[in-house]
Amino acid sequence: SEEIDVSINPSDLRIDTYRSGGKGGQHANKTDSAVRITHEPTGIVAQSQDGRSQHHNKDIALKLIRSRIFEMKMQEEMKKNASDKKGLVGTGDRSEKIRTYNYPQNRITDHRISFTLKKLDRVMDGGLNEVIDVLIATSTGKLDQ
Numbered sequence: 001s002e003e004i005d006v007s008i009n010p011s012d013l014r015i016d017t018y019r020s021g022g023k024g025g026q027h028a029n030k031t032d033s034a035v036r037i038t039h040e041p042t043g044i045v046a047q048s049q050d051g052r053s054q055h056h057n058k059d060i061a062l063k064l065i066r067s068r069i070f071e072m073k074m075q076e077e078m079k080k081n082a083s084d085k086k087g088l089v090g091t092g093d094r095s096e097k098i099r100t101y102n103y104p105q106n107r108i109t110d111h112r113i114s115f116t117l118k119k120l121d122r123v124m125d126g127g128l129n130e131v132i133d134v135l136i137a138t139s140t141g142k143l144d145q
Helices: 025-030 054-088 120-124 129-144
Strands: 013-018 034-039 044-048 099-102 107-110 115-117
Touching (some): 013 054, 034 054, 107 120, 107 129
Antiparallel strands (some): 013 034, 034 044
């Protein structure tokens, strides 16, 4: 299996040993070979009692802890990315309009900056300078604040 690289501070781990249940005869009854590791900051618990050796069981439990912490971090990252994406993409509601072009009234309105210009025919013929100048002035004004 692939080793997952997650840095874990050893002081964050609580390692408990206990006698494993199940097969093993006298040997199982004499040794504390089962291992339970608790990652204190997250509360994640991993345990192993499959191997005969405490060291082997500890290695298995550490790998489990690493993989669970890695999985948790990946889930958090995915949630964060999803919420970031949600913030960028609008719902498409009419309230999110950037600009309204009203041909009967020859009016253009930019809703982001509350700017209305009654020269829609000129803007449609390429005369965007007035709109662009107001947008630049507004954005530099916001940057200065």
